[in-house]
Amino acid sequence: VSFRRVAIVIGAGRGIGAETARLLAAQGDAVMLVDRASDDPRVPYHLASVADLNAAADAARSAAPDPAVISTAVADTTDVEAMQAMVTATEARYGGIDAVVAAAGVIAGGVPLWEMPAAQIEAVLDVDLGGVIKAARVALPALLRRSEPREGRFVAIASTAATRGLPELAAYCAAKAGVTGLIRGLAAELRGTGITANCVSPGSTDTQILAESARLYHLAGPREFIPQQVIGRLIEPAEIAASLAWLAGPSSGAVTGTNMAVDGGLGL
Ligand SMILES: NC(=O)c1ccc[n+]([C@@H]2O[C@H](COP(=O)([O-])OP(=O)(O)OC[C@H]3O[C@@H](n4cnc5c(N)ncnc54)[C@H](O)[C@@H]3O)[C@@H](O)[C@H]2O)c1
Numbered sequence: 001v002s003f004r005r006v007a008i009v010i011g012a013g014r015g016i017g018a019e020t021a022r023l024l025a026a027q028g029d030a031v032m033l034v035d036r037a038s039d040d041p042r043v044p045y046h047l048a049s050v051a052d053l054n055a056a057a058d059a060a061r062s063a064a065p066d067p068a069v070i071s072t073a074v075a076d077t078t079d080v081e082a083m084q085a086m087v088t089a090t091e092a093r094y095g096g097i098d099a100v101v102a103a104a105g106v107i108a109g110g111v112p113l114w115e116m117p118a119a120q121i122e123a124v125l126d127v128d129l130g131g132v133i134k135a136a137r138v139a140l141p142a143l144l145r146r147s148e149p150r151e152g153r154f155v156a157i158a159s160t161a162a163t164r165g166l167p168e169l170a171a172y173c174a175a176k177a178g179v180t181g182l183i184r185g186l187a188a189e190l191r192g193t194g195i196t197a198n199c200v201s202p203g204s205t206d207t208q209i210l211a212e213s214a215r216l217y218h219l220a221g222p223r224e225f226i227p228q229q230v231i232g233r234l235i236e237p238a239e240i241a242a243s244l245a246w247l248a249g250p251s252s253g254a255v256t257g258t259n260m261a262v263d264g265g266l267g268l
Contacts, residue, residue, distance in 0.1 A: 003069045004028035005151075006094040007248055008087070010077050010135055011104030013037055013048025015207035016157065018056035019241035020101055021070075024248060025060035029099075030069035032090045033057050036076045036104070042123035043106050045212045050074065069094070077104040077131030083138045096146050099153040099248035100139035102132045107209050110216030113170040121171045128175035129182070132156045136186060136197075143195050152195030155247045156183060157240075158259055160203050160267045168216065176201075180259045187257030196256035198247045203263030204228065205235040230265020 007024045011017035013035030021033045037053045039046055048056075053072055061067035073089065075082040090097055106127045108120040136154060143152035161169055162176035179199055186197035204210055204225040214222045226233060243262045246252055261267050 001030075001068045002066055003030035003094070005098035005250065006030045006032075006090065006096060007099040007101065008032045008034060008090055008097060008139070009101045009103060010034045010083075010131075011102070012056055012072075013053040014056060015048075015103075015209065016202065016205060016237045016240045016244070017101070017103035018052075018059065019237040020103060020244045020248075021056060022060045022063050023238070023241045023245040024099075025070055026063035027245065027249065028065055030094045031060055031064075031071075032086065033060065033070070033072045034075050034077075034086055035072075037074045040106055040123060040127070042119045043108050045208065045215070047106070077102065077135055078126050080134045080137060083134055087138045087142045091142060091145070097139070097142045098146065098151065099155070100135060100143070101244055101248055102135040102154075102156040103244070104131055105157060105209065107169070107172055107212050107216070109169040109172055111168055116171060124171040125175050125178075128172065129178040132179050132182060136182070140186070140190070140195070144193060148194060150194035151250045151253060152193070153248045153252070154186065154195065154197045155244055156197075156199040157244070158183075158199040158201045160201055160261070160263050162201055162259065164267055169213075183259065184257045190256070194253075196247075196253065198252075198255055198258050198260065200240060200243050200247065200260045200262055201267070202240045203235055203261075203266030205237055205240055207237055210234070228266055230268060233264070235262070235264050
């Protein structure tokens with residue numbers, strides 16, 4: 001088996017995470033695709049299934065120079081023991097880890113915060129912020145186990161919701177703002193290690209989370225978000241994946257602590 005670097009993508013069952021895994025695979029990385037691959041009973045829409053995760057892995061294999069270096073793990077980003085086991089298995093299989101992309105997320109809202117069921121608020125904070133913290137707690141020691149000089153990368157997905165107040169999404173705004181603060185703190189903690197920490201903030205990107213957002217706002221569908229986008233269209237998951245794959249790769253070493261808007265102008 002041959003590969004460039006070793007990358008883990010959490011939330012790789014579909015959407016932005018699946019596209020990121022495919023792109024990293026195309027660039028020659030060994031990729032571990034990780035997803036909960038089951039519904040979260042606290043949110044009222046479907047998450048990725050095991051079949052979705054397997055399809056994402058097959059797409060990555062088709063793009064990879066060596067399909068043997070693509071693997072999957074069913075693990076929940078909020079379960080730190082499951083995350084640790086997945087990291088340990090990845091290190092054992094490929095000899096170390098160079099990049100971790102924390103792409104798992106859920107959305108809930110559609111009412112003001114004070115009308116939101118407590119379980120939904122908890123799900124959003126638990127997965128969208130707590131899940132990134134748990135991924136970081138197990139990923140960064142693994143990235144630090146690489147010998148120097150290293151080019152380790154921790155990359156998370158925030159959102160335009162991190163910096164814009166979006167009505168009926170206050171919990172999601174809070175979690176995503178938390179991710180941007182976490183990334184700044186981590187970048188400072190990683191001073192001089194060769195490891196960077198960054199996040200990408202997508203605008204309206206054509207995935208299941210956007211479809212659920214449209215439903216929460218009682219819109220006919222995600223295309224009704226187009227007028228908010230300066231580029232006049234929805235963003236494709238592959239366009240977000242391109243920025244994540246660059247931040248996860250060796251040529252982004254001068255960038256750390258940043259929140260990169262890939263938002264089609266939504267945040268203007
Ligand atoms: N689509 C957009 O417009 C948009 C905009 C801004 C930010 N984002 C963020 O992008 C990220 C990717 O979302 P997407 O748009 O591809 O939506 P998506 O729903 O298609 O993908 C999310 C993935 O995360 C997985 N997941 C959810 N909870 C998990 C958990 N606890 N553990 C492991 N995996 C879990 C799901 O199964 C799914 O595969 C999310 O963090 C989301 O908040 C999306």
